[in-house]
Amino acid sequence: MRVLILGSGNIGSTIALFLHNSEDYEVCLASRHVKPNPLYRTLKIDVDKDDLESTLGEYKIVISALSYYQNVRVSKAALKTGVSYFDLTEDRVTTQEIINIGSKAKEGQVFMPQCGLAPGFIAILGYGLSRQFDEIRSIKMRVGALPLYPTNQLKYNLSCLS
Numbered sequence: 032m033r034v035l036i037l038g039s040g041n042i043g044s045t046i047a048l049f050l051h052n053s054e055d056y057e058v059c060l061a062s063r064h065v066k067p068n069p070l071y072r073t074l075k076i077d078v079d080k081d082d083l084e085s086t087l088g089e090y091k092i093v094i095s096a097l098s099y100y101q102n103v104r105v106s107k108a109a110l111k112t113g114v115s116y117f118d119l120t121e122d123r124v125t126t127q128e129i130i131n132i133g134s135k136a137k138e139g140q141v142f143m144p145q146c147g148l149a150p151g152f153i154a155i156l157g158y159g160l161s162r163q164f165d166e167i168r169s170i171k172m173r174v175g176a177l178p179l180y181p182t183n184q185l186k187y188n189l190s191c192l193s
Contacts, residue, residue, distance in 0.1 A: 033057045034092040035114075037078060037105060039065040042119065042147075043096030047071055059090070062097075083108035090114055094146075099125045106132045106142065113137050119147030149174035 032055065036047050039062035047060040051071045058071040065073045076086060078101055087093055087108050095105045095118040102118045106129045109116035116133070120126060126144045133142025145151055157170050 032092065033090045034059070034094065035074075035087065035090040036060050036094045036096060037076070037101075038062050038096030039073070040096065043094075046094060046096060056092075061086070078105060084112050087112040087114045092117065095119070102144070103128050103132070106144075109142070110135060110140075113140055115141040115143075117141075117143045117146050119151065120144055121147060121150070 034050060034056045036043050036050075036058065039047075039060050043060060043062065047058050047068075048070070050056040051058045059074055060068065060071060061074040061076045063075065063077045065075055067073050074086070076083075078097060083105065092115045093105060093109050095102050095116070097105065097118075099118075099120040099122040102120050102125050105118075106116050108114075110132050116129070118129070120129075129142060129144040133144075136142055153172050153174050157172050161167050161170060
């Protein structure tokens with residue numbers, strides 16, 4: 032299956048490598064600053080200027096590893112071309128717009144925002160763990176990131192309380 036990954040930073044490049052290594056996907060990594068890679072195809076594209084629809088038409092899936100504010104444009108192009116759409120955004124406004132766009136999807140076309148760490152992987156992990164129990168009262172999972180200016184010996188900050 033042909034998959035286009037937009038955004039060749041650390042995350043996009045890692046996704047490309049994982050999908051390539053699975054041997055289930057024909058991968059293309061695309062961005063303005065993409066570097067050639069011997070493992071998979073690369074493509075220079077500026078999603079703000081270039082014709083996304085003609086590029087997406089070659090693929091079955093697009094994964095946006097771009098900044099959240101570019102995802103609405105990508106999802107609209109995916110809808111027009113019948114390509115399934117995935118992104119990593121955590122932005123609620125962007126997510127709602129993509130849900131609205133995805134509500135017009137063709138049969139078999141998937142729109143799945145928020146596939147990053149949290150939400151995304153953390154939900155899959157929680158579901159997987161929950162399957163081990165007969166009864167569940169609640170699940171609480173926390174995800175964090177290393178702060179730029181840590182304030183304790185562990186070099187970690189609590190940024191959200193539940």
